[in-house]
Structure formats: structure tokens, C-alpha cells
Amino acid sequence: MTDSVSGPSPKLPITALGEMKRRLERIAAVTTYDFPSSQLADGAGVDVALVGDSAAMTVLGYDSTLPVTMDEMIMLTRAVVRGIRRAIVVADMPFGSFQVSNALAIANAVRFARDAGADAVKIEGAGPSADRARAIIDAGIPVMGHVGLTPQSVTKLGGYKAQGRTADAARRIADDAQALQDAGCFAVVLEAMPPPVAASITRSLTIPTIGIGAGPECDGQVLVWHDLLGLSTGHLPRFVKQYGDVGRAIATALSTYVSEVRRGQFPSAEHTYPMPDEEIRQFLADRY
């Protein structure tokens, strides 16, 4: 983002999100997984670029988020960091990278911060995850929590379903969010829950909530890049608003290209390198 008076916007510190909550300014987050998309997101003024483990499905073609590895997430995070100037880059810790022990969680969070240049990491769940969050934060790396629908637990949850739809279930999510704040998280994602549940959690926490399928009263919103831009194939969750039809634009461009190549219409003279006639004549004369 460029400000005409002061030039390019400076890098946002992690503390900026808490300040935005206090000023009642909404936080805009989006998932990004590569260099060009992070440049575009940053240029649009997004506050948080989340290298989501949704990359497993959106860019790597797996059918859940579970198979994506640390090495794959590190490669994607490095590319995103190269494209970002202002936004806070949060790397999602993939399934298996933090569940086993605090020591493993710290070691993998350090890889994201030191080797990939992420500003923070995100971990799913509470309970033992709150303990992992505290350990990572004690090691000096900021952590974003994530409660409600946590896709790494999709098998346990019985599918990609909204959470917290009974008073008891809603209370458990609120307690989990509070535990993540108590552990020192700087923000928490609230995924797929009724708006009154997310609104009440948002009011009770001092850290910002970032909603996805959690209604308008969260402190910020996040959407998956491919869903937002119309690049996803298949059924979109109810909470997605598609802001563009980029997939259709790409398909049209590619089929035009294929057809022009087949018909010999591409490349035309304007897409080729000129050579003086005399040089061409000499070159061809030498050959035959």
C-alpha cells in the first residue's frame, strides 16, 4: 500500500491488531500461499496474510488439510514473506507439527520464524494446544489461536460443520478462546459458529477475534483466497462471499491461448525478435 504523503506503508507490528480492536477498526485478513498473491493482498491493504494449511486443499490438491507437511508449509511461507511489505504474516502450523510435545511445537514454530520469516504462527484448538501456544510464546514467537471448527480435527468433529450451536457447546468454545488469551495468544480465529456466540466471545476477550463463518461482530474477518476470488472448484461453504470470478477469467484466457496456438495465430510479429534482413540472408546462405 502506498500513501501519497509518506510513501510505502511500514510493516505492521503484531501489537497493531490489538490497537485496531481498541479503536474499533476492523481487521482484514486473507489466506495467501505464494509470492504474487501476497503482493496483491498486501497492495490491497490486507492486515494479516495467513499462510493457511488450507493450502493442502487449495494449492496442493489433497482432500483435507491433514497431509500437508512442515516442509511444504515452509516453502509456501517463504514465498509469501517475499511478497509482503506491510501485513503481518501468520504461518499455520500443520497437523502433526505441534500436537506431540511442547518441544516439537517450539522447534517447528522456530522454523517458521527463523527459516521462513513468518511474524507469527497459528495453531488449532485449545486444551493441550493452549499449552503449546504458551510454550511457543515463551520462546518468543507470537501465536494466533483457532477455535470452533478446527479442520485438523475434522474426523473427530464428524465433518466440516458449524460448532457451538447449543448453549453447552458455545460455552466450551468461549472457555477455549479465553484459555488461548490466558496463554498469551495475540488473536484468535473463530470459525463456523453462530454470530451471537462469536459476538459474546469478541466482547469478553481483550485480544482481537478474526471470524470466518462467525458473523459480523468479530474484530476482523478472514476468507480463503480461492473462495474469495472464485478460484475454488466444488461446493462453497455458506459463509463465503465470492468477490471475483478469477477462475472464469483464467479459463477464458487459457482456452483463447490454446485456440490461437492451434490456429497458428500466436505468436504474431509483435511477439518475436527482429533481425536485420542482411543477417538473415547470410545466416541462411551459410546453412544451405
Ligand code: KIV
Ligand atoms: O487454513 C486456513 O485457511 C485457516 C483459515 C480458514 C482460518 O485456518
